Amino acid sequence: MSVPLSQMWTVATYVLGQKLRGRKRYPLVLMLEPLFRCNLACAGCGKIQYPPHILKKHLTVEQCLAAVEECGAPMVSIPGGEPLMYPDIGRLVHELTARRKYVYLCTNAILLKSKLAEGLFEPSKYLSFSVHMDGLREEHDEAVCREGVYEDAIEGIREALRRGFRVTTNTTLFDGADPHRMRQFFDTMMDLGVEGMMISPGYSYSKAPDQEHFLRRQRAHELFSTMLERPKRRWRFNQSPLFLQFLMGRRDFECTPWGNPTYNMFGWQRPCYLLQEGYAATFKELLETTQWDRYGRRSGNEKCRDCMVHCGHEPTAVDTTFASWRGFRDTVVATVTGRL
Amino acid sequence: MSDEEKSLEGWAPEIPDAAALADVVDHAFDYRGDVTLVLADGGQVDGYLFNRNRDVAEPYVQVFGRDGGDPMTIPYARIRSVRFTGRDTAAGNSYAAWLRLRQAAKAGTSR
Numbered sequence: 001m002s003v004p005l006s007q008m009w010t011v012a013t014y015v016l017g018q019k020l021r022g023r024k025r026y027p028l029v030l031m032l033e034p035l036f037r038c039n040l041a042c043a044g045c046g047k048i049q050y051p052p053h054i055l056k057k058h059l060t061v062e063q064c065l066a067a068v069e070e071c072g073a074p075m076v077s078i079p080g081g082e083p084l085m086y087p088d089i090g091r092l093v094h095e096l097t098a099r100r101k102y103v104y105l106c107t108n109a110i111l112l113k114s115k116l117a118e119g120l121f122e123p124s125k126y127l128s129f130s131v132h133m134d135g136l137r138e139e140h141d142e143a144v145c146r147e148g149v150y151e152d153a154i155e156g157i158r159e160a161l162r163r164g165f166r167v168t169t170n171t172t173l174f175d176g177a178d179p180h181r182m183r184q185f186f187d188t189m190m191d192l193g194v195e196g197m198m199i200s201p202g203y204s205y206s207k208a209p210d211q212e213h214f215l216r217r218q219r220a221h222e223l224f225s226t227m228l229e230r231p232k233r234r235w236r237f238n239q240s241p242l243f244l245q246f247l248m249g250r251r252d253f254e255c256t257p258w259g260n261p262t263y264n265m266f267g268w269q270r271p272c273y274l275l276q277e278g279y280a281a282t283f284k285e286l287l288e289t290t291q292w293d294r295y296g297r298r299s300g301n302e303k304c305r306d307c308m309v310h311c312g313h314e315p316t317a318v319d320t321t322f323a324s325w326r327g328f329r330d331t332v333v334a335t336v337t338g339r340l
Numbered sequence: 341m342s343d344e345e346k347s348l349e350g351w352a353p354e355i356p357d358a359a360a361l362a363d364v365v366d367h368a369f370d371y372r373g374d375v376t377l378v379l380a381d382g383g384q385v386d387g388y389l390f391n392r393n394r395d396v397a398e399p400y401v402q403v404f405g406r407d408g409g410d411p412m413t414i415p416y417a418r419i420r421s422v423r424f425t426g427r428d429t430a431a432g433n434s435y436a437a438w439l440r441l442r443q444a445a446k447a448g449t450s451r
Contacts, residue, residue, distance in 0.1 A: 049372040049429040266390040
């Protein structure tokens with residue numbers, strides 16, 4: 001089991017609480033982007049494409065905490081940009097873990113070893129470093145457009161594990177990914193000792209550099225089916241097994257765009273982490289005034305047609321687990337048996 | 341650069357009516373560089389247009405000025421024209437462009 005029982009319990013009681021209150025739309029993970037600047041320029045990432053004066057800006061810790069309180073999600077993911085470049089990252093993480101939020105600090109880990117040496121963080125069941133790893137050395141360094149990053153990341157992971165921190169990996173797979181090399185990658189990450197891995201297909205969103213080479217739905221099913229067929233028991237995924245089944249084409253899920261709401265210096269992003277179609281000033285305004293029926297595969301929106309990304313579909317998988325006895329049973333069976 | 345990747349940098353469109361303004365503002369919102377808003381009173385605002393909302397009684401844009409400070413909210417009604425004056429940070433940085441460069445580099449080293 002890759003996620004601590006306390007975290008599973010927190011998420012379970014939170015989701016059940018939402019259902020008992022009859023709340024149709026509830027957030028599961030807040031995507032908190034304190035800044036956009038980064039020390040890499042990965043192929044396929046549009047997050048850093050802003051003028052210099054925007055890249056120099058960042059949220060204050062108080063702004064971050066206000067967003068966390070307003071949203072109420074039990075988990076906070078901190079992507080960017082590169083969060084370790086945020087000047088107050090130590091204080092932000094301390095404040096979030098003190099509030100018993102489960103934090104996933106998403107990092108390329110280039111700065112991880114040095115930041116750990118500075119004593120910015122303390123090991124906690126509430127804090128995980130989620131290290132961006134898009135495959136084995138050749139694939140990863142190519143994806144991030146810089147040689148040597150894979151080795152830096154491995155060093156960062158080892159150091160974090162040595163110091164007692166929770167460490168997971170997050171992997172985005174693009175067109176042309178080799179499923180057999182990915183199976184070797186899973187073995188390598190398990191050999192390193194990471195707690196769990198998260199995988200997702202990449203997506204083409206209008207403000208990202210790529211429009212042509214991201215995975216289309218069908219090819220994605222084929223890729224993930226080959227990659228996850230007869231999964232090894234030693235592989236631990238930090239994801240719902242129902243979401244992995246969805247990636248393999250064995251389940252059909254509609255997107256839950258409000259499940260992982262995004263907050264950054266522009267406000268609350270409509271409608272989701274990937275599509276940037278405007279910003280709301282408050283979380284309430286985001287939920288109440290976004291035209292949600294314009295999004296998701298069923299809407300016919302061409303931007304959503306081939307999307308299978310985790311941030312929109314993992315909340316659906318989690319909701320499915322608690323929406324019926326069948327969903328719960330299927331989740332338990334997949335978790336216990338390891339069969340997808 | 342392919343047709344799909346062509347940049348709006350340097351574009352200074354004519355804006356004859358409200359519909360045209362709304363269309364240009366949408367382009368400015370999607371644009372990954374600073375713009376210059378020329379206001380009806382003759383003033384100018386240079387900065388990054390990060391938000392627009394026309395689904396309200398008084399449509400507005402929001403801009404972070406190039407010189408810093410808090411975001412500015414400007415009604416569509418005050419905007420006379422939009423010029424795409426800042427560098428397009430997305431130009432030439434598409435995944436397709438990256439793949440072309442990579443393929444060219446590989447072709448070069450294989451000779």
